[in-house]
Amino acid sequence: MASSKGTAISLFSGAGGLDHGAEAAGFDVRAAVERNRDAAATMEKNFPRLASPVIQKDILETSTAEILRAAGLRRGQRPDLLLGGPPCTPFSKSGFWLEWKRSGLDPDATLLQEYTRVLREARPRAFVLENVYALTYDNRASRPALLRLLREIDEAGYDHRMEVLHAANFGVPQARPRLFIVGAPKGRPTPDLPVPTHGGSWERRSTGNRERPFVTAGEALDGLVCDPEPEEVLRGQYAPLLADIPPGGNYLHYTAERGHPDPRFEWRSRYWSFLLKLDPAKPSPTIQAQPGPNVGPFHWGNRRLRTAEVKRLFTFPDDFELVGSRASVQAQLGNSVPPLLARHVFVSVKRSLRA
Known part of the structure; x- marks a missing residue:
């Protein structure tokens, strides 16, 4: 059954940073695809509105029809929102010392095409795609991949807006720039991206809303006992x-x-x-x-x-449960989108759906 709050389907869900932000903005995450066992278990512990267990499969082996069924959508029904962050290793700044990555030969780069495949077939009323900001770099790996992605979004029938958002500009106590692409079907209002709520100095330049200073690590961890x-x-x-x-x-x-x-x-x-x-x-x-x-x-x-401190620095709730070894938990958190940043994005998307 479709959610009265707005049905969302999640790809490459990880620990659910994007998903937590979507739910805080008023969507219900009803289906998720995540092949990592620990991350899938983390999703199931923290997202009780899932209509089915997390689809713990490679997206390459998962049909759009299976995802829509998992969300409780009947034939012909479309989700309100598609969200996801395809793995960023092909475009990560830290990987550019590898020649085969700089040359665009990483096979994981094709996962962007899996996102646009589901976008084209599921026809959501809006979408949010998140990735590393290095995808915007003008090099042999990133530039062709970004141009192809934007072309496929257009061919799927969607207009979009794109911007690199700095997490600290939105009250997150961590300097973490991420690329967001949001969109809606052509002919419908295209979602705006949020305006910074905080600001300060980052990499020797001023950024964000300087009238409200960044939230500091000391403020975030103040009073935390772990x-x-x-x-x-x-x-x-x-x-x-x-x-x-x-x-x-x-x-x-x-x-x-x-x-x-x-x-x-x-x-x-x-x-x-x-x-x-x-x-x-x-x-x-x-x-x-x-x-x-x-x-x-x-x-x-x-x-x-400590784990509790990392959660605070990502803006996950203190009671958010993570499954797996300490190394697995570090990977799940380190790969995630800060939920507070995500919430700001999804609030803007939710507003466009009401227009």
Whole structure:
């Protein structure tokens, strides 16, 4: 049965960051496709309005008809909303050191076409597609993929708007830019993208609404009580170095250019996130899905972040349950869209459906 609030179907659902934002904006996520076992279990624990269990299959093997049936839609019925974020590894900035990725040879890139296939066949009243902002880069991998995606959206009969939104500009205590593409059938009002509610300095430039400062990591974690985790202890040859790095600093603290009396590293010889420490007075830097052993951000208390803290920095509710090992939970959170950012997007989409 279709939802009176607006039936949404979710592709590449992950832990459900987009989905949580959609439900907060007044949609019911009724069907989801997610092949990862732990993420599918996380979805089922936190989204009671699902009409059927999560379709735990590869999208390449999942028909649109199966997805619509899982949502409780009868033949001829269309969903109100299609949402999803196809895996971003082909276009991720962190992967461009690989020649085959820069050349656009990653097979996962075809998953964008699975999204547009469902868009064309399901004919939703609106859609939201999310991805890494590196998809907008003018290189051999990203540019052709983006142009193809936009052409297929047009051929499916939809107009769209596209913008990179910075999560911290919307009250998320994390610097996390993401690409959003929203659209509606031609002839219907095209959804707007939301206007920033917060602002500040990011990458040496002003961004967002400066009249309302970014939410900081310190504000987000204030009052949070959570048990220590075995995985939080930093080990290895670089572990002792973390304690002397000031909040907001990284390995560059141990360079001659920063005046260290016993330099350990050459200037710009490591990734920025190497031994990176949170500054409680600023939003968290982007939290990765699979950080290396010395990759931050680390807590200003000289340890790894705990699960409850990562949830706060993504704006997941404290009672949101994640299934799997600590590494699996990190991947689920690190791959997710902050729910608060998603909610702002879906509120704008919901408004267009009422027009």
